[in-house]
Amino acid sequence: MSKAIPEPVTRLIDALSALPGIGPKTASRLTYFLLRAPDKLSQNLSEALRDLKARTRLCSVCYNITVDDPCPICADERRDKRTIAVVEEPLDALALERTGVFQGVYHVLHGAISPVQGIGPDDLKIRELVQRAQGDVLEVIIATNPGMEGDATAMYIHRELQRKGLKLTRLARGLPTGGDLEYVDSVTLLRALQGRNLMG
Ligand code: ZN
Numbered sequence: 725m726s727k728a729i730p731e732p733v734t735r736l737i738d739a740l741s742a743l744p745g746i747g748p749k750t751a752s753r754l755t756y757f758l759l760r761a762p763d764k765l766s767q768n769l770s771e772a773l774r775d776l777k778a779r780t781r782l783c784s785v786c787y788n789i790t791v792d793d794p795c796p797i798c799a800d801e802r803r804d805k806r807t808i809a810v811v812e813e814p815l816d817a818l819a820l821e822r823t824g825v826f827q828g829v830y831h832v833l834h835g836a837i838s839p840v841q842g843i844g845p846d847d848l849k850i851r852e853l854v855q856r857a858q859g860d861v862l863e864v865i866i867a868t869n870p871g872m873e874g875d876a877t878a879m880y881i882h883r884e885l886q887r888k889g890l891k892l893t894r895l896a897r898g899l900p901t902g903g904d905l906e907y908v909d910s911v912t913l914l915r916a917l918q919g920r921n922l923m924g
Contacts, residue, residue: 815906
């Protein structure tokens with residue numbers, strides 16, 4: 725980066741460039757936009773960024789991102805604690821939530837098994853899931869993303885959870901392969917949820 729650019733400016737450009745979907749060009753544009761914009765805007769942004777990590781944590785039951793522990797879904801008396809939908813990311817839980825029909829609770833893995841990226845079962849909240857499923861859980865819906873990593877994760881979980889009396893299901897095919905649940909429209913997701921298949 726040119727020496728003509730002051731350090732605080734390059735610092736923000738570099739920080740923004742590290743975000744997914746933001747290249748150096750967009751990062752520069754955003755940074756110069758903030759320089760021109762009213763002070764209030766950068767203040768809000770910096771406060772929001774600070775609070776993001778400081779005021780959130782993982783729910784000790786489902787590992788979703790939450791302010792209160794347990795999270796509002798786990799704390800909700802009306803949710804069926806015997807049905808657990810296993811998802812890769814918090815946004816996937818949100819996508820299922822948007823269908824408006826799922827009455828169970830979630831378990832967020834925080835990723836998927838990926839030998840290429842060096843992510844193994846121990847890097848995910850799988851042991852916690854196995855622990856949880858030992859209670860009076862009746863069904864575990866494996867709602868990992870369609871695609872190689874999601875399938876590998878589903879297979880691993882299936883192996884770990886197989887026991888008498890526990891129903892293991894997987895979202896129906898028909899979801900776009902390689903796409904994340906968060907990008908699937910609610911109608912398609914609802915159909916995949918309702919048509920979920922029993923895993924052998
Ligand atoms: Zn929770």
